[in-house]
């Protein structure tokens with residue numbers, strides 16, 4: 536099975552590529568072009584795995600490139616996107632262009648090149664603050680940020696291609712994913728890296744909002760389970776643990792694991808406009824269990840604790856920690 540992965544050098548994409556190679560799939564990985572020839576997290580892979588990946592540089596907004604590079608690929612996992620919510624306030628047009636036109640290019644290429652499956656990566660942000668919990672796939676969509684709006688559009692275009700052209704599209708909707716390699720724009724890496732850099736006061740935004748934190752290995756497992764699965768075609772599927780924790784509770788758990796007494800300083804610039812803040816996200820994952828036979832390994836308080844330990848162990852490695860500029864607020 537030849538698999539094309541976009542966003543392959545990023546956080547979730549790099550874990551997915553590694554897992555696909557280990558499972559014996561042929562992987563073609565799209566990484567953004569840069570003059571340094573940097574392949575992001577792929578650069579940190581062991582040589583045996585790296586040698587097996589066909590790595591190409593390019594932009595998902597480049598229609599011709601995507602059309603050419605996806606030829607003879609059976610499956611497309613589309614993860615490339617602009618993902619930071621605060622940066623989407625600053626640069627909304629780039630989000631629309633990358634996340635919507637990029638997805639359209641993937642769908643068109645999949646249609647012309649007759650891909651057997653196209654998996655579009657959505658996000659729990661499309662639901663906005665939970666109107667009921669747990670959130671199933673029928674929950675109303677409510678964009679509270681330009682990022683969420685761009686992802687709703689991308690999802691809907693994907694579903695329209697399934698309905699209009701019978702294109703084998705699946706929408707995978709991860710809830711907040713965390714783990715090794717996640718960038719500092721997300722809450723958990725920013726908490727861990729600030730504490731590990733010996734800050735007794737850590738700077739954070741809203742502590743009350745809650746998230747369904749899912750370890751990246753579980754999220755990736757959900758993507759892998761779509762391969763050879765016909766039931767998931769034309770479906771939107773949540774990937775979340777079914778438990779949620781506030782940012783405040785998460786800080787307490789992390790400081791317990793690290794055995795550090797932490798004081799939190801609320802940094803106003805990290806607080807989102809109140810109508811844009813998503814207060815609560817908690818997934819109903821019965822559909823993923825039923826269709827994909829997916830069950831998160833790390834769920835509930837104990838699972839979250841263990842998943843945080845795995846993440847913290849990775850951050851403790853000096854070569855990893857030094858990549859994080861914890862004194863700077865990274866939107």
Ligand SMILES: NC(=O)c1ccc[n+]([C@@H]2O[C@H](COP(=O)([O-])OP(=O)(O)OC[C@H]3O[C@@H](n4cnc5c(N)ncnc54)[C@H](O)[C@@H]3O)[C@@H](O)[C@H]2O)c1
Nearest residue numbers: 542544545546547594595614615616656657658709711712
């Ligand atoms: N991390 C989460 O909690 C989370 C939750 C739900 C959904 N998602 C979705 O998962 C996907 C991966 O997110 P991530 O957390 O790994 O973020 P990430 O930023 O690490 O990965 C995104 C990758 O896309 C690449 N990219 C961006 N624009 C591009 C372009 N124009 N052309 C080519 N590549 C481009 C980036 O370079 C990056 O490597 C995204 O679609 C995101 O919306 C993430």
